[in-house]
Amino acid sequence: MLFSIKNLTKVYGKRTVLNLPDLVFEKGLIYALQGPNGSGKTTLLEILSLLIPPSTGTIIYDNKTIDFANSDLTPLRREIVMVQQHPVLFTTTVYKNLEFGLKIRGISKMERQRIVDESLDLVGMQGFSNALAHKLSGGETQRVAIARALACSPRVMFFDEPTSNVDVENQIVIERIMQDINVQKEISVIFTTHNLTQASRLSHDVISLFDGMQVHTTYENIFAGRILENQDGRRVCLIRDKIGLSLQTEKAGPVKLTIDPLKVKLLAPQETETKENIFDGRLTELAEDQELVRAVVNIGIPIYLLLPRDTLKEKALTVGDAVKVLCPPEAIHVF
């Protein structure tokens, strides 16, 4: 077991940004923390990398309970390195950036040179050793930041939105690096993303967060809504004041709900169903997602669907087509 979290909360002012009763990360795996902006992904990474303390709760790292209040965390921190979403490089050369972590660990000059060269090689930045770090492009900066972290030979690496600010070419390189260091150097990797395809493609396990809480749905379609009661006594969840979703629940007032993308059905415009929760929309996105096809339909809010490839072929649908979406009761989970 790499990390075990119990009753972890992080509160800023009066706002609880993280509330995780129980979460475990195993050694040697790649985990994706997935969720929309403000879901607490970065806060969790910063707590796990021992950069900020939690408000309450316990974190056990490698069978050791972390004491944020009293102990010097530097020795533990040297095993866990985080690459930020927008990494900053020290205003000096690339070499000195990579050398920093090694120098403070007391590694000899010759050894430092070797590790720096090897790390730059791993991220495809060989030859940039003497370049000024602040003159690099966004993608190059990200790669040098990864090399700088790798040079420290960590046991665990955290990547905060590693590909959100880079072009496709750099995205492919960074994804490859994350997988390579996991396989070749046996480094456990935890990364955050809001890209569902990337999360499931790269990781052994996806942990979804929403509003600081873990949600047990692998994919998106997490909404905040309001439960209202119709005149006939039926309950409707109003999402963003646009979509009224009929559902069965005892809850009232503001709620959060997920719609399982595997259970949502896509209908051609001519198909008629008498069921509830059918919405007109437009197919805006289609992408390959392992054996399935990931579709996005705009019904006033974007709804994600995971469909068998045959469905699209049978219905002869493509991007831009008018469609209908059916959200059956079993697809909706209120929490």
Add this chain to the structure above:
Amino acid sequence: MSFLIDSFLSALLLLWSLDLEVYFIIYVSLKVSLSSTLIASLLGVPAGFLIAFKEFRGKRLLITFLNSLLALPTVVVGLVVYAFISRRGILGILDLLYTQTAMVIGQVILIFPVVACLTIAAISRIDDRYKKTAMTLGATPFQTALIVLREARFAVIAAIIAAFGRVIAEVGISMMLGGNAKGYTRVMTTAMALEYDKGEFVLGVALGMVLLLISFTMNVFFNVMQGKSRA
């Protein structure tokens, strides 16, 4: 107009003639101002850094207090230090009045808030990510502090240059605590004030030109250094 031009030309001739008195005044000015700047920097930079870096009760109040000291008139500093080091003062026994040491003490008090406040501003502007980066790469709290200070180095150097500019150009403290003794505590600004009182302008203009030259040289040096690092 011709009076000004004549004074200017005579001042140039005076500097060119390597007049010993003029150069001794410049020497004393630089010695006193550089000493006070060095001491104020050794105290002000760490103090400013700690105030900016640490969270503690009364931090805002302390910063406000230091900020208000920025407007401290030199004559007030001169008066307060005089009260301490004059014969009747509690430090009178040290016989410091009308010495270069007294001038340095006064000037340190004057520019300590300048160095501290500008260092606080410099450190506060450094992106928090530098701190987190150093920490996640395994730096101890002290090593993390050094990284942040390193990133703020140009602004801190600018703070020190601003402080030096303040002391080399001040006249109140030098006059009240140094006494403008010829060949001992006479500095450029007190000499210029004296020459004005005498109605003589040549030495005053010459020293004024030297003051400007010093200021210009320091700024050129700073810009070259900054440019080289960011090229």
